[in-house]
Amino acid sequence: MNKIRTATAITTLGLVAMMMAGCASGSSNAAEGAGATAGPSVSELRLGYFANVTHAPALVGLQEGIFKKDLGDVKVTTQVFNAGPAAIEALTAGAIDATYIGPNPSINTFIQSAGESARIIAGAATGGAALVVADGIASPADLAGKTLASPQLGNTQDVALRVWLADQGYKADTSGGGDVHITPTENSQTLTLFQKSDIAGAWVPEPWVSRLVIDGGGHVLQDEADLWPDGKFPTTVLLVRADFLKDHPDVVKNLLQAHVDSEQWIADNPAKVADAVNAQLTADTGKALSDKVITRALEHVSFSVDPHADAFATLVKNGLKAGTQKDGSIDGLFDLSILNGLLKASGDDTVSAAGLGEE
Structure with missing residues (x-):
């Protein structure tokens, strides 16, 4: 081989x-x-x-x-x-x-x-995996009070999102409260909610990153790859x-x-x-x-x-x-x-x- x-x-x-x-x-x-x-x-x-x-x-x-x-x-x-x-x-x-x-x-x-x-x-x-957000959100400072999605509470992208938000100075608890609200949502529903502007963004794996960008008109605010060595x-x-x-x-x-x-x-x-x-x-x-x-x-x-x-x-x-x-x-x-x-x-x-x- x-x-x-x-x-x-x-x-x-x-x-x-x-x-x-x-x-x-x-x-x-x-x-x-x-x-x-x-x-x-x-x-x-x-x-x-x-x-x-x-x-x-x-x-x-x-x-x-x-x-x-x-x-x-x-x-x-x-x-x-x-x-x-x-x-x-x-x-x-x-x-x-x-x-x-x-x-x-x-x-x-x-x-x-x-x-x-x-x-x-x-x-x-x-x-x-990445955090994709809507137009008008140009930096972490723009996320205050916003609602973001992850695939499921405790999944790998959910953890990454919560840690990243904490590093930006935000609090987000596991029940959806805090400075930024995280709502664990099935990926296909996340796209629909994003297209309807019911959520401001989501930390998701591929192909959902690309679907939120191409089908949802969003942009990547944080690529998870940039947070890891190499x-x-x-x-x-x-x-x-x-x-x-x-x-x-x-x-x-x-x-x-x-x-x-x-x-x-x-x-x-x-x-x-x-x-x-x-x-x-x-x-x-x-x-x-x-x-x-x-x-x-x-x-x-x-x-x-x-x-x-x-x-x-x-x-x-x-x-x-x-x-x-x-x-x-x-x-x-x-x-x-x-x-x-x-x-x-x-x-x-x-x-x-x-x-x-x-x-």
Whole structure:
């Protein structure tokens, strides 16, 4: 296999209780995840993801038949979510086995379950999130008294928005009060509200950044990439239930092979990515993105199996500052051992867990 590349220009309150209680019934540690004896065989892998460009590895893997090929006799069934906390709720309830998801909900469930719930087994995407605002808002000072949206309370963009507002001197509480009001809203509804001028802006992932800019007439006030060293921050990771990893490491290995192959397909086929993503989005939502929107969106996202584990200490601090997360350790959050085994076998560079788990 060729080296996995990210040089595609494509270089590009009702959920508080759930957020604060991400416990799962299985018990496992990182070492068990990679080397445990497989449990009873399974015929189905239940996979979650979002209908977002930042989840392109999932979209491409499904559209191009990569998951079907690499999972063999194990059928992949899918569930599409709007944001991470809802996916965590499904994962915690045992309704899905793995999901593409943002880092902050992954941190939340791990801390709340004392490390029992889930493991990050790979990275998927970096970049592709921003605060888009309406005309007339030229600086943070213009946001006083305004209402902004995020995808869901406690999701990665919601945390980023709350921390950024605090850094600008604003207070915004989790019930929608404060100097700036944050209303967690489903992304498609956010666009409608923005077009009707019912909200002043939103911190969202791609393609919703580009939709608010192109379809909603907004402009980017803060690109999240500008807040991170070298502009790199994890937007999407691949998370698996800890007990599923313990009981079915062979299936997880095949899932990771499909993920790696999907990332490689994206790297090898830059001219085809937009069509593949749009085809799966159409299958999932009934509507494709315009050429302008998907082109702009892909320009702001990079894809890699590296989860950028070294950013997670900052993400933990952000969650605490935002008031959407309890304090706790994330030691053991990552189990990259199976992924790194696949990368070594293919002659690719391995990825780091930054001391936060197996690699």
